[in-house]
Amino acid sequence: MLALRLARGTHPLVLLRRLFVAAAAAGTGFLVLGALGHAAAHPDAAGDSLARLLWCAVPLAATTQLAVSVARTDPAARLQRGMTAAGLGPLRLTLLAATSTALSCLLGILLSLAAFLSLRSNLGGISAGAGAGSPSVDAGLLGAGHPVPLVGALMLLSVIPLTAATATAFSLRPRTEPGALDLALPAATAAPSGLPWGVALTAAGLAIEAYTSPAAGTPGGLLPLPGRLFVSPPGVLIGWALAAFGLVLAGPGLVYLSGQLLCAGRPGALRLLSGRVLQEESHRLGRPIGVLCAVASAGYAATAVYEAAPSRPLGPFTAVGATVILACVSASALTAAWESRTARAHTTAALRRLGASASVFHRATALRTLALLLVLGPLTWTVAEMATLPLVR
Template sequence: MLALRLARGTHPLVLLRRLLVAAASAGVGFLLLATLGYALGHPDRGADAAVRLLWCAVPLAATVQFAVAVARTDPGARPLPGLSSAGLGPVRLALLGAVSTAVSCTLGSVLALLAFLLLRGDLGRAPFPGGPAELLGAGKPAPFAAVLTLLFVVPVLSAAAGALSLRPRKQRPGAAPDPQQPAAASEHANARATLFGGLPWGIALTAAGLALVSYAAGAPPAADELLPLPGRLDAIPPGAVGGWVLIATGLVLACPGITHLCGRLLAAGRPGALRLLSGRVLQEEAQRIGRPLGVLCAVVAAALAATRLYGSAPDGPGGRPFGPLTGMGAALVLACVTATVLTAALETKGARTDTTGALRRLGVPAGTLRRAAALRGAVTVAVLAPLTWLVAELAALPLTR
């Protein structure tokens, strides 16, 4: 009840983010129910139905990540003075954020159920003819327990991940900050950990993934064996799938260090005020925004590689077309990871509120701050876009020879 009362009085932008979480949950719920409908309509194709259910894990993970990012930026989950005396300490605030996330995802699951029943013709009207009726198993009774279980997957996982992300973290006695150590030295140590911690591992995993794809790729798959998501997995070598997983993991680990290097590049030499401000802020944001950027780069690279594979198919001028659920799942994943990056950027902006206020009091114009933000974004895109394209080309090349 408290979560609903807070939702009624919150800012419209916060409500919009929660509605986006509900929309993403609705998309994943519909994909899960479509998998159930396919299994009901094709009882002799249990392996294909299992593969379709496996592919739903990708949009499910993207949706959970987006829900956690929105929960972290929710003003209702931030500790405020006086809340502890009212019984809302850090633990209860984390539970409140988890409940708000579960409410948004449950709303999306309800919308997915309504769309599923409407397309199947279970709401008193005839099912849609053609593809939707066949994909959703129209005319076959859907088991209530299975539907309920699939619909609660997204709310339960999102709420659990949100609670873990918002939980209060106790600092270990050995990790307590040294009062004799200056703040600049501590920031320098964090910067070195960001740059030299995940970057070498990310580069190594990406290189290992590309090598594994090249080693596992044999003859190019035939036109009727290419992978329409969801579709068959036996057409793509398992080693190639493992290589793509390693590539995605490497990009996620390497992007914080790459973002930090972008900040160093901006502040290199004898920078002016604009470059110095942009570079320092980008170095400070590298750890928080680098992981979502890495996920976005991995998704874009996978999309480019899939487009390259389908475009090279000898079946027709444009290759084998993507299925309707394939396009829906791909659009959902891309939208979720993009929204996660934007939400992480909003979180970093909120974390710099005191610094921004100090700069404004010193007389820095608001236009200068906006130009610095635009410069940070332009440099990051200029570095990560060619890198993503290169990784996608190298990953798809062994399968298109």
């Protein structure tokens, strides 16, 4: 009840972010229901149906990341004055944030269930295939005309809010850190330690993919996406996963390296300010930006693979899944940038009191963005090209 009351009084921008989480959960829920409908319509193709369900794990991970990013920037999740006196300590605020996340995802899966039933022409008791002009492709994609177990559908859909709420609670769990309450201590600018491991994992993933990919000209040698997972070489999938995880792990170190490059030599005030911000915020910005680079690399490679096999067009569920993933990782990166800006509010106010103009902050933001693009752009393109070469050569 308290989560609902706080939702009614929150800022419209906060509500918009929560609605975006609901939309992402709706897209993921629709993919899960589509896999279930395919299983109901094709009982003999259990492997294909299981592959569709397993591919839903990627949109689920993207939705969970977005939910955690939104919860971290939610004002209700922070310990505010008077909350402790009212019995809402750090632990209960964490539970409140997890509950709010679960409610947002619950709204999304209810919307996906309503859309799924409507498209199957089951909403309101209309039988499937009753319309003379109903397209036959819907029967194959959504399993129209075949009963879907409601209990099984609800159990599968419940995974979405439970996963998002659990990840939110784990991310916002109370921590006791030395000096966390002393605002007089300077911010730590220690370099993240994951860059060498991330580079090693990415290189290992690309090597595994190149070694296990089929030879050129072999039928079925190109990597199939949702619906044909089990005919893919396992090494290719493992290589892609390792390369993507390596980019995510190396994200904070790459952001820190971008800040070091800005501060190299004899930097002026603008370069020094931009570089120090990237170094201090590398732990907060690195992982979402690393995920964005990994998704961009995988998207580039998948597009190249499908262009080399025009007989395998992208299906609607693949398009929905790709849209959910791209939207979630982009929104997560933007949310992390907003969180970083909020964390620097006191420093920004102090610089304004010292006479810094608004144009200085705008130029510093543009310089940070340019540095990230110059460091991460070529690296992402190189990883994508190296991941694609063994599959389309």
